[in-house]
Amino acid sequence: MDFAFDARTEELRERLLAFMDTRVYPAEAVAREQREGLASPWDTPAVVEELKAEARRQGLWNLFLPDTEGGVGAGLGAGLTNLQYAPLAEITGRSPDLAPTALNCAAPDTGNMELLAQFGSEPQKKQWLEPLLAGEIRSAFAMTEPEVASSDATNVRTRIERDGDDYVVTGRKWYISGAMNPDCAVFIVMGKTDPDGADVRRRQSMILVPRDAPGVEVRRAMRVYGYEDHAHGGHAEVVFDGVRVPASNLVGEEGGGFAIAQARLGPGRIHHCMRLIGMAERAIELMCRRALSRTAFGRPLADQGVVGNWIADARVTVEQLRLLVLKTAWLMDTVGNRGAHTEIQAIKIATPRAVVGILDRAVQLHGAGGVSQDFPLAELWGAARTLQLADGPDEVHQRSLARRELSRYR
Structure with missing residues (x-):
């Protein structure tokens, strides 16, 4: 490598x-x-x-x-x-x-x-x-639902029912990223086309739903730790009330939703994790500048031993994370997403958790300023902490990764 x-x-x-x-x-x-x-x-x-x-x-x-x-x-x-x-x-x-x-x-x-x-x-x-x-429109991906544990995608209740030449979409979603942006023109909706199918991973499908279709209601914005998430075009609660769309709007084949979702998440985790490392790098920069510009108890903060430890540990952590994510990217390029399965899960577990810790120390070093709107740290912390839930919570990936490791010894 x-x-x-x-x-x-x-x-x-x-x-x-x-x-x-x-x-x-x-x-x-x-x-x-x-x-x-x-x-x-x-x-x-x-x-x-x-x-x-x-x-x-x-x-x-x-x-x-x-x-x-x-x-x-x-x-x-x-x-x-x-x-x-x-x-x-x-x-x-x-x-x-x-x-x-x-x-x-x-x-x-x-x-x-x-x-x-x-x-x-x-x-x-x-x-x-x-x-x-072309950047002319934005979009949203609608999977998570408030009534069920959406960490298990087989729980999704939204129905996508065939009716002649159409499908009818009925369900309630929330934390649908991008849905609050007025330029959002289309939803990719995950729902069940075969709720009683024998194979629980062949019951779901994905379908394209225009935002302006009759029956689509963007009900409210959902906040993230009190912040409005402008970076992703906001998160919304969305109701699909008997929304009728042409059958040609189905993405792929009926029952292919679960497999499509898994294919979608691999590259996205590389993107998220590398952006998280960028957040950590900015936090380290802010920590260093703050430590050199502030004095407490007669000495610059940079001369306080614990501050030096925070900065050193942050640098070590970032270098480790970067190598792991780059290895994962290299594997995806050379052997495909399936061949990089373990590493994709590993970066999703390790990166948000570690970056939250770095940002938390940066907030601590900035004192009251760290939790204010005058520095980006509190908002970055909220974004990083949320990624321990998004694209599957840590525990789901730990469960899958442990199964893979244990299977070699069963």
Whole structure:
């Protein structure tokens, strides 16, 4: 395994780092100020559209979509491998509220675009994938439900029932990322087409539901530790009340929803984990600056032994995590998602947990400022902690990983 950046990755890193310094970081305060003057907190600040236009002009656009041997994303994105994209995702994680969106590399759109590129029909790609790739619309992925333990996807109750040439979708979802964004035009909905099927993993299907379809109600915004999550276009409670869509809106085949969901989550976990490492890097930078600028009990905070330990431990942790995620990306490129199954679960367990700890120490070092809106740390902490639940809670991945390890000894 050689994780040295190749020439193309290094060139993109340099361009992206310059874009962050000259465009993204200065835009953070501007975006906060503009949001306060918007009619809705979910409207897009003008500076975000300016960033998107500039990123596209500089060729920093759709970097996430891998051009793999299987043809996923071929000719649609930048043609990078997972290993090439991983360090770029890390850089965007330093400003998760702006940078991924500016590059058209923000969740949940990234996973939805990968899903459509791999499993969508040609008409579906024309209607939904092309405008998503162009940044003209946003999307949402609707799986989690409030009435059941959605960590077990077989529990999903939403019904997708065939009726002639249509399907009828009925159910209630919540924490549907991206749904509050007024540019969200389509939901990819996970529901049951065969609730009594013998194979519990063949009962679910996925279907495309336009947001403006009769019967779709975006009921309310859901907060994350008290914060509105602008980075993902908000999280919503959504009701599908007998929503009728053409049968051609089904993604893949009936009963294929579970397998499609698993395929969707592999690359997404690389993206999330590398962005988390970027968050941790920014936390370390803020810790160092704070420790050198503040004095307590007659000495700079940097000279307090415990502070030095926090910073040293954070650096060791980040280096370990980065190597594990890069190994996972390399495996996905060389042996596929199935061959990287153990490592994909490992990074999902290890990275959010460790980054939450780093951010927690950074908050502690900043005192009252750490929990305020004047620093990004509290919001970053909330985002990192939430990722211990999103895409499957830690315990689900631990359970699966333990089974795999134990199977070698049974």
